[in-house]
Amino acid sequence: MESSESVPSKTAEDQRDSPGQLTGAVVIVALVSAISGVLYGYDTGIISGALLQITDDFGIAETWKQVIAASILLGAVIGAxxxxxxxDKRGRKGTLVLLAVVFVVGALWCAFAPNPVLLSLGRLVLGFAVGGATQTAPMYVAELAPPKYRGRLVLCFQIAIGVGIVIAxxxxxxxxxxxRHSIGAAAVPAAIMLGLLLRLPESPRWLVKQGNGDEARSVLQKVRPSNYDVERELEETANLARVERTAKTRGWPGLREAWVRPALILGCGIAIFTQLSGIEMIIYYSPTILTDNGFDTSVALQVSxxxxxTYLLAQLGGLAIIDRVGRRRLTLIMIPGAALSLFVLGLLFVTGNSGRDSMPFIIACLIVFMLFNAGGLQLMGWLTGSETYPLAVRPAGTAAQSAALWAxxxxxxxxLLSLITAIGVGPSMWLYAAFNVAAWVFVYFRMPDLTGRSLEEIEGKLADGKFRPADFAR
Structure with a gap:
């Protein structure tokens, strides 16, 4: 997630607006972040189609299907x-090098797993890398990127997730x-990521926090153009490091402070609702649900x-308009469309209209849901973490938010599959439609519109106890 600094001086602000600050080294850093995002999307999304083959090979029932699909998510919680x-201890680059190795090991482990137990353990290992990447990769690129390009380069990670899902x-x-080949293939981009990382520098901000100012200066001189004022940025970074060290509210204990709590509730609440809205249910299990209800395997996979x-296009579209429409307004507009599509989908199954004749309507409901969900609420899952938390608790806050999402x-x-077995597909869709309604209510009452607000202004509102939507009305 994007990490931004305190209010810059006028000189630094002029630098932010100047052109030509994107060097080849920074592009490679963004590429590494993008590869980790692709691996995230691919490793979590590949199980959707692979689960059909795994079921035939191992002869497993719903319980094992759920365990195999979910084991990567338990690992992600641990990794985040x-x-x-x-x-903080090994550095951003050092942690990413470790995660790249884990990506390779996990992919090969899963590819050679002889039974569902070892396959689940392999996906647990993969999950550690996935969860760790969501925590570390955007932070690494944010701390190395020039301020002017920081937002766009960090968002490469989010777009790359959608690319990974499409490839999967x-x-x-x-x-x-x-x-086995499709899961094991993820080892190739992971190895490329490892090779690129070995040639990249450590985050200058982390180096400053460790007291290595000279090394941080050397890194900045390598990743900034020759006419860039490195000393100014180094001074700002040092000032921020001092603020973090001396802040009374910092780290995990700081999240318990009453004035920070609204940010934690918003961040974790949005993270939870991005999942309860049904996105992963559709990504992971749509082929299984469709084939269990009479669809041909080839049709189910084509729908996937x-x-x-649709997920990727909706994300691109949402990111293109989010600053013009506003985070809060876009989310409130899009959630009802997702809820309505799930309600109609559930109605089709409840009324027995789920056969071949209703195939176009079922597919339309799934695509409409994906369009409204991915282009609205899903964008908020990562954005809130980068904008909401005070500086001194931001690493702990984003870690807690990532863990809430993955949990x-x-x-x-x-x-999910047990729920469908117990109450049926239709009522299950209605339950997730109800979760979308709850998400809309939560956003309406708890999510202020942070569009165009500086991080310092947001933190000031928190400190003053003014973090309701009405407090941010223009």
Missing amino acids: LTCSYLS TIVGATESISW VALGV TNLFITLT
Whole structure:
């Protein structure tokens, strides 16, 4: 997630607006972040199509399907929390090097797993890398990127997740590819990521925090153009490091402070609702749900590809308009469309209109849901963490938010097929439609519009106890 600094001086602000500050080294840093995002999307999304083959190979029932799909999410919770500590102790680059190795090991482990137990353990290992990447990669690129380009380069990570999901659905739809090959193939981009990382520098901000000012200066001189005022940025970074060290409210204990609590409630609440809204249910299990209800496997996998492409296009569209429409307004507009599509989808199943004749309507509901959900609420899951938390508690806050997101994802993945078996597809869709209604209510009452607000202004509102939507009305 993006990490921004305190109010810059006029000179520094002039630098931010100047052109030509994007060097080749920074582009490679952004590429590493993008590869980690692709791996996130691919490793979590590939199970959608692979699960059909795994079921046939291992002869497993719903319980094992859920365990295999969910094990990567348990690992992600562990990874998100652990790498918050590791990135402070080992450095951003050092942590990412470790995660790249884990990505390679996890992919190969899963590819050669002889039974569902070892496959689940391999996906647990992969999950550690996935969760750690969501915590560390955006922070690394944010701390190395020039201020002018920081937001756009950090968002490469989010777009890359959608690219990974699309690739996973296309590979899954190619039924001639073994699930072992499709899962193991993730080791290749992970190895490329490792090779690139070994040639990159450590984050200058982390180096300053460790007291290595000279090394930080050397890094900045390598990743900034020759006419850039490195000393100014180094001075700002040193000032921020002093603020963090002397802040009374900092780290994990700081999240318990009463004035910080509204930010934590908003961040974790949005993270939870991004998952309860049904996005992972659709990504992971749509082929399984469709084939269990009479769809041909090839059709179900083609639908999965269409959903992946819709996810990516909706994210791109949402990111293109979010600053003009506003975060809060866009979310409130899009959630009802997602809720309505799930309600109609549930109605089709409850009324028995879920056969081949209703196939176009079922597919339309799934795509409409993906369009409204990915283009609205899903964008908020990562943005709130980069904008909401005070500087001194931001690493702990984003780690807590990531853990809340992955834990909710884990719960849904472990229970969905059992829920469908117990109450049916239709009522299950209605339950998730109700979660979308609850998400709308939460956003309406708890989410202020932070569009165009500086991080210092947001922190000031928190400190003054004015963090309700009405407090941010223009």
